[in-house]
Amino acid sequence: MLKATLEQWRMFKAVVEAGGFNQAADQVHKSQSSIHHAVQKLEHALDLxxxxxxxxxxxxxxxxxxxxxxxCYLLEEAHKIESVASSLTSGIETNLRIAADIIFPARMLYHALNKVSQEYPLLRIELMETVLNGANTLLKEGEVDIGISPFPYPNGFSEDLCDIEFIAVAHPDHPLHELNRTLTLDDLKSYRQIVVRDSSTDRKAESGWLGADQRWTVSHARTSVDIISQGLGFAWLPLAIISDELEDGTLKPLPMEQGGVRKAMLHLCFADGDRLGPAARAFIGELRYQSMLLPSADALDTQ
Structure with a gap:
């Protein structure tokens, strides 16, 4: 037999977070005496x-x-149980919220979303494009159901989804290409590097080589592609999003001695698999399939 009720724990948590009984009463819309009584009963039951x-x-x-x-853990789990019950009652979900890191290939993401929409035509999809820690922050805040992130999600489920290959590139007329030799990282330091800003409001991260004396920071990979395509800098960019530019010659791989191709793992993340409905599960299945089709840099001539 449990000594305390969820309501008593809820009142206790409210007092802690509000800083006092009167303040908690305003937040949970109960009388100060009822909150005080609930906490007293809790202390008496626990003998603490x-x-x-x-x-x-x-x-x-x-x-x-x-x-x-x-x-906090107990109340969060109780909330999850009620959410699972709600999803079981409603059957197919009507809304699917996804945070996808911008380095995941857009064409594959759109294909997966289209397949799910065809199977569930009444499904509303919300897609949020994120950078670095952004997807996990949205998961943590309960703003999305599924995240595609460069980092494992520490508070739920994470699965290795795919490796994303980054290639050091610049415009064919960029001065680095005009050196006409194999390049080292020291060669890059004197030229402008373009990097993408972390979209998380929780904590900021930087990824990749950041040794250039001059650096431009942008908020989206597409902006980085545009800048580099105009000969204004270099960057390591995901192969999957610059395939067209590589094919038409707008971008050219830098002939790096080493490190010209880098890899980053993307993770499929969600807080609680039991809370995912059939549409979310269908999307995950299609996402896994699409991730097997990613292009490789092995065939590129980077020299």
């Missing part, structure tokens, strides 16, 4: 002192800090 009174505010005891962390 959870708070120390400091005027109108309260602070957690050492035991209270431990109980707060466990209470």
């Amino acid at each position: 002192t959870l708070f120390i009174n400091e005027g109108r505010r309260v602070t957690l005891t050492e035991a209270g800090e431990l109980m707060y962390r466990r209470a």
Whole structure:
């Protein structure tokens, strides 16, 4: 038999996060006395002192800090259980929210989305393009159901989806190509590098070689392609999104001594598989299939 109820844990959590009983009463729309009574019953049932009174505010005891962390986990799991029940009741979901890192090939993503839309014609799809930590931040905040991210998702499920190959490129007329020899990383330092900004508001990350003395930072890979196509810099760009530019000669691989081709793993991430509906599962299946079709840089002549 449980000694405490979810409601008591909810009141306890509200007091902690509001900083006091009066403040918590305003946030959860209950009387101060009812919240105080719920916390007192919780302390009595557990035989623990959870708070120390400091005027109108309260602070957690050492035991209270431990109980707060466990209470947050308990309430989050209870919310997940209700969400799973809701999805089971409603059957097919009506909305699918996806965060996809911009280095994942757009054509393959669009193909997967189209296949799912054909199978579930009433499905509404929300697609958010992200960079680096952006997808995982949206997952953490509950803004999306599925993420395609360069980083594993620490609070849920992560699966290796595919390797993305990056190629060091510049316009054929860029001064680096005019050196007419194999290049080292030291050769690149004197020229402008174009990098893409992390879209996460949670924490910022930088990826790839960042040794150039001059650097332009942009918010989207397509902007980087446009800048480099005009001869204004160099960058490591995903092979899958510059195949047309490589084919028509707008971009040319830099003849690097080493490191001209780099790889980054993309991960398929979601918080809780039990909460995903049939449309989300169909999208994941198609995404896995499309990821097997990625092009490789092996056949490119980078020298």
